[in-house]
Amino acid sequence: MGFARGHHTGLWMILGSLFVTLFLAAGCGRNDAMAESGSTVDAPDAAISAAVTILSPISVTLTVTPLATNRAEPAVATQPATATAKATPSATATTADVSLTALLPTPTPTATPLPTPAYAPTPDGEVRTLRVPVLMYHYLSVPPADADIYRLDLSVPPDLFAEHLDRLLAEGYTTISPYELAEALQRGAELPEKPILITFDDGYRDNYENAFPLLRERRMQATIFVVTDFIDEERPAYLTWGMAREMLANQIAIESHGRNHAGLAEKDDDYLVWQALGSLETIEHELGVRPRFVSYPAGEYDQRTIDVFRSAGYWAGFTTEQGTEQTNAAPFELERIRVRNTTTADELIRLLSLDW
Ligand SMILES: [Zn+2]
Numbered sequence: 001m002g003f004a005r006g007h008h009t010g011l012w013m014i015l016g017s018l019f020v021t022l023f024l025a026a027g028c029g030r031n032d033a034m035a036e037s038g039s040t041v042d043a044p045d046a047a048i049s050a051a052v053t054i055l056s057p058i059s060v061t062l063t064v065t066p067l068a069t070n071r072a073e074p075a076v077a078t079q080p081a082t083a084t085a086k087a088t089p090s091a092t093a094t095t096a097d098v099s100l101t102a103l104l105p106t107p108t109p110t111a112t113p114l115p116t117p118a119y120a121p122t123p124d125g126e127v128r129t130l131r132v133p134v135l136m137y138h139y140l141s142v143p144p145a146d147a148d149i150y151r152l153d154l155s156v157p158p159d160l161f162a163e164h165l166d167r168l169l170a171e172g173y174t175t176i177s178p179y180e181l182a183e184a185l186q187r188g189a190e191l192p193e194k195p196i197l198i199t200f201d202d203g204y205r206d207n208y209e210n211a212f213p214l215l216r217e218r219r220m221q222a223t224i225f226v227v228t229d230f231i232d233e234e235r236p237a238y239l240t241w242g243m244a245r246e247m248l249a250n251q252i253a254i255e256s257h258g259r260n261h262a263g264l265a266e267k268d269d270d271y272l273v274w275q276a277l278g279s280l281e282t283i284e285h286e287l288g289v290r291p292r293f294v295s296y297p298a299g300e301y302d303q304r305t306i307d308v309f310r311s312a313g314y315w316a317g318f319t320t321e322q323g324t325e326q327t328n329a330a331p332f333e334l335e336r337i338r339v340r341n342t343t344t345a346d347e348l349i350r351l352l353s354l355d356w
Pocket of ligand 1: 298
């Protein structure tokens with residue numbers, strides 16, 4: 001009986017994967033073709049060349065999935081399907097959603113200091129609103145002399161960052177991970193008395209070079225939202241996967257900021273799946289841990305963005321909306337506080353004391 005059931009499940013997962021692979025491949029290829037040609041027209045030629053370019057992803061999925069299915073057998077037997085269903089209460093629960101879940105490999109149990117449960121926190125029907133500030137940093141370095149106003153505004157020098165951290169500790173704040181925040185919002189898990197998240201958008205290399213040592217020597221946690229294509233392309237201003245792995249092993253969560261930093265508002269499902277699942281799978285492949293949180297590039301998102309990211313297995317999303325009130329009524333619209341080049345330690349504490 002057990003074998004028959006497993007066999008049946010495996011077959012469906014393979015079929016589901018095939019379906020979604022083709023579904024994804026169409027979207028993925030189209031976007032690649034669009035990016036390359038600079039055209040927004042959906043030319044048939046683009047679809048054909050896309051079909052060629054995605055041949056290798058197909059073969060990878062086909063060979064990997066049956067193995068993953070075998071390994072996942074105990075998990076399938078012990079984890080009721082309702083857990084997934086509850087975690088993705090998307091109004092658009094379609095075949096694609098189910099197949100997406102089948103496509104995603106079961107998380108490999110990798111040793112990591114961050115608590116990353118293999119299941120989504122299950123909402124118990126209770127609406128919880130918690131006051132948990134989430135600081136948003138970008139560059140963590142002295143801006144170059146020729147920096148424009150944007151670069152200047154986004155850059156916090158290491159000395160100032162150290163002051164921020166010391167002041168937060170002196171004021172009694174405890175840094176937490178986004179996983180702890182999700183557990184608290186969704187299941188009422190206890191948080192330290194003055195919880196705070198430190199987040200970095202974009203995944204600049206100076207986060208590793210300058211912020212990481214300062215955080216590490218104070219045993220503080222942080223979260224970095226990375227742009228996966230930029231790391232894959234080995235852009236010198238951005239992290240490497242090696243740096244990301246080292247930080248992940250030391251209290252730094254590595255989560256998604258999309259594939260290429262394009263805005264995620266007013267986009268179609270194919271494109272959003274490409275961003276959501278593409279960045280998720282890359283991070284999981286490189287780090288062995290599936291990301292569960294997204295920070296919307298440039299703060300741009302809409303309801304469709306939320307639906308697709310939720311369906312792809314994300315638990316929550318961070319916006320650039322200013323505020324400190326987080327609620328599980330809108331887990332994909334978490335608020336943050338922007339930290340600027342001009343934000344002194346005093347100013348930071350003042351911002352934290354505001355009734356947003
Ligand atoms: Zn960004």
